Amino acid sequence: xxxxxxxxxxxxxxxxxxxxxxxxxxxxxxxxxxxxxxxxxxxxxxxxxxxxxxxxxxxxxxxxxxxxxxxxxxxxxxxxxxxxxxxxxxxxxxxxxxxxxxxxxxxxxxxxxxxxxxxxxxxxxxxxxxxxxxxxxxxxxxxxxxxxxxxxxxxxxxxxxxxxxxxxxxxxxxxxxxxxxxxxxxxxxxxxxxxxxxxxxxxxxxxxxxxxxxxx
DNA sequence: CTAGAGATGGACT
DNA sequence: GTCCATCTCTAGG
Numbered sequence: 728x729x730x731x732x733x734x735x736x737x738x739x740x741x742x743x744x745x746x747x748x749x750x751x752x753x754x755x756x757x758x759x760x761x762x763x764x765x766x767x768x769x770x771x772x773x774x775x776x777x778x779x780x781x782x783x784x785x786x787x788x789x790x791x792x793x794x795x796x797x798x799x800x801x802x803x804x805x806x807x808x809x810x811x812x813x814x815x816x817x818x819x820x821x822x823x824x825x826x827x828x829x830x831x832x833x834x835x836x837x838x839x840x841x842x843x844x845x846x847x848x849x850x851x852x853x854x855x856x857x858x859x860x861x862x863x864x865x866x867x868x869x870x871x872x873x874x875x876x877x878x879x880x881x882x883x884x885x886x887x888x889x890x891x892x893x894x895x896x897x898x899x900x901x902x903x904x905x906x907x908x909x910x911x912x913x914x915x916x917x918x919x920x921x922x923x924x925x926x927x928x929x930x931x932x933x934x935x936x937x938x939x940x941x942x943x
Numbered sequence: 944c945t946a947g948a949g950a951t952g953g954a955c956t
Numbered sequence: 957g958t959c960c961a962t963c964t965c966t967a968g969g
Binding site: 790812816 | 946947948950951952953954955
């Protein structure tokens with residue numbers, strides 16, 4: 728039995744966008760990002776793995792589950808913006824908002840293949856850490872991706888579609904036949920939803936790790 | 944290869 | 957106080 732997931736109180740009231748509706752949107756919008764190219768300064772990467780995070784009261788794993796806060800405000804904003812959050816006391820992870828303003832959702836950028844600016848990405852990933860970084864590992868995992876791309880706190884809210892330092896380009900969208908889906912990585916709830924999408928066989932896709940509760 | 948634990952800060956109960 | 961949408965290193969098979 729899981730511990731009470733909501734502090735003894737019911738989740739925030741559902742929006743009109745019910746779980747099944749979000750589910751349909753997630754299965755269109757999130758995988759559509761696969762194969763597209765994200766450019767930030769000198770580094771460009773081809774997105775190979777994403778996860779959808781859903782709406783208040785419907786997705787217990789989402790930062791928006793309990794409603795809007797200063798931290799998750801960007802997820803309630805218009806689509807095409809970056810939601811960058813700080814976690815585990817040392818990592819940043821980046822999401823793109825993809826659904827209409829007010830919905831409260833995002834797509835976590837979990838992994839990518841660096842296709843230009845590899846030297847910059849390598850320098851960033853190697854900084855402070857000893858061992859050599861394999862090319863396929865440059866952006867393999869959400870926190871690594873953020874480092875490789877040079878994304879941090881100051882990029883929260885950045886417009887990824889307008890004139891800015893970040894942009895999502897068409898790239899070559901992954902063919903549907905090469906896209907697989909499954910449970911999300913490292914989440915302690917909402918395990919049943921197959922909202923992780925990745926390009927089958929791509930070496931830059933991160934290994935799936937189930938959530939492990941902290942001890943002591 | 945797998946399993947376990949430390950790092951480290953902030954959002955939230 | 958507790959829990960992280962993680963990463964890296966170490967020990968062991």
